[in-house]
Amino acid sequence: MLPHGAVCKPGQSRLNKTGSWREFRPNVAFNNCNGCGICESYCPDSCILIKDSVSIVDYDYCKGCGICAEECPKDAIMMEKEVK
């Protein structure tokens, strides 16, 4: 604990794996994805990234909000029920 009045280190929210919140998970159909990046710019949780021209979801943090699926211009993302 830093002894300096509630001052703390950056980026430690990653300790909190918000993926456990989700009820639906986004699945990316790589064939349809053209790596446009729209999903990445709209994701509230920085958990969809463009790698090698396709979208990759970070399921550790994805809360399953469904914005990516809704906004994908290629309908390449489908929301499916999360299996716990």
Add this chain to the structure above:
Amino acid sequence: MHEKKVMEGSVAVAHAIKSAKAQVIAAYPISPQTHIIEEIAKMIADNTCKSTFIRVDSEFSAASVVYGASATGVRSYTASSSQGLLLMSEVLYAMAGTRLPVVITGVNRTVSAPITIQPDLQDSMALRDSGIIQLYVESIQEAYATHIQAFKLAEDHDVLLPVMVCMDGWILTHLYEPVKLEEQELIDKFLPSYKPKYMLDSKAPLTYGSYADDEVSEFRFMMHFAQEKAKEKINSIAREYENVFGDYFGGIIDHYFCDDAEIVIVAMGSVIGTLKEAIHEIRKSGTKIGLLKVRSYRPFPGEEILDVVKDAKIVAVIDKSLSVGQGGQLASDLKAAFYNKKAPYVLSCIAGMGGREIAMKGINKIIEKCKLALENDSVPFTEYIDLKEEYLK
């Protein structure tokens, strides 16, 4: 070489802030603080003071500006009084909790309602739980010295708390006296530039002001512990100042003629000057009376006071303020420190509110009440020394 000039108390404070090389200053005018900030503004306009002065829209903003500046790693200062201190109180609590070493001049003036611009300690008393260190000065020269000492104290890495230098409004801010202005080179050596422990810096990002749940317990304890540590720092800084500049006004406390005293008066602020003269007179008549000056009110020097007055029969505490519904704050704190220990009686005396003068008459009345209490072996909870009975009918 130091310079000795006759000047107004406010101007002396401005000189201290200039010499302490405060980097960012923000203030909003309120009587009787105005002359301090006006003098600083004049010094900046003449380029004799190199501080950045932000003229803000309210005291809340003033405290917020220095909060932001201090967090970004610069020496910061503000001043206010009465309503202004209350308005900035939310920020001051946050400042202490975030451990920002801002120096604040608290020009003591009572608090509305009724509205008045007369001095008493009701304003700074309202902030005694905040975590801010409170030092009360007796004279203009002490105000000058204590502001310089305050930066050194606040910025000490074991302390890192805001420090409020409390000085009675009008009595100390608007009086003219000869003041010794110290040599800048010596001040620079006594008070080197601020080296922050942490700060907002894009090269080493930190998150300030995160929210804690019950870790608040630890953070609050650490503040309290820092104030405990500050006691010895206040003492050592005062002695160091004496070594360099030759002036000593006390550490956390100071005392006069307490060695053989049967009655000791305990007080803070400018009334100490009046009491010092009175003590001399009263002693001539044979009454064994002593004076204890509380210089640091927070951290509270309870043990240290007891150590000085333990052999006295009774201690009369003058409060120029009132915790409505309970009593005098300084007296209550002292009673708490004395409780469960072998200690003299404590007589709480309320006097001097709203700028009502505490003069020989009042002091004699206090001594009378002390003697009566000793005679009857019974001490009333509070004595109101100077109430005008005719108004209360």
Add this chain to the structure above:
Amino acid sequence: MNGFNKENLLASGHRACPGCGAAIGVRQILKATGRDVIVVSATGCVETFTSPYGQSAWEVPWIHSLFENSAPIASGVSAALEVLSKETKVVVISGDGATFDIGFGGLSGMFERNSDVTYICYDNEAYMNTGVQRSGATPYCASTTTTPVGQYSIGKLENKKDMPAIAMAHGIEYVATTSIAYPNDLMKKVTKAINIKGSKYIQIHTPCCIGWGFDPSKTIKIAKLAVETGLVPIFEKEKGKSLVSKRINKKVPVKEYLLSQGRFSHLFKEEEREKIINEIQLLCDKNIEIFNI
């Protein structure tokens, strides 16, 4: 769409609701600012979901003080940076409650001093963090927990406070409105603003699924609708230049926007409250005319 390859400076694991518009806004803002920035935030949604002790989501230096003072704090940070000769930009990210209401005085003071600060207000149109109470930014007839719909109430009676106009009235360097629906527009405006000296004000419309009553996946759709009806005009005004607005390609009747959210559902229950819907449509039409969108 550029920006997806910019460094992500809001770490995952923050506690925003799924689909949070404000979180999208913060991410887009930080893409534009990059690392050399100090962010100041007021108490509110963004502050709360990004900064639990020991789990901060901020990768840039960030300071939270109180609810009403992000503007003067930013003034202080900016003054200190100047003293230290550092070029780091100062950006405020505070909500509508902190900006329109409780922080109004301090903000006006900051504008008047022309402090070198980019003040960005994320506008989710109520005090969302404390449970959806109305703010000065809540639109006409929206239902909130302190302006609930009831037998004798149709929601908030007052109009939305026009903060961009108030900012412009201060004569500051740059005032702009934008929306998370248009990330390129948002990032361009933030980039422009941070490189102007003096005070800048940017208001970002950030829909809130919980507070407004819609499915989290629809956040961007609703943000777009708000703009397409003319209810939320998108424009920018640089000092000394004319106001430039973003034209709407296809105007949408405001009814469609109102129907999409739970907070306006009372306008369609029992009989459609035509009169009120017409009043709101008039607001949109006025905006379309004034801003030439």
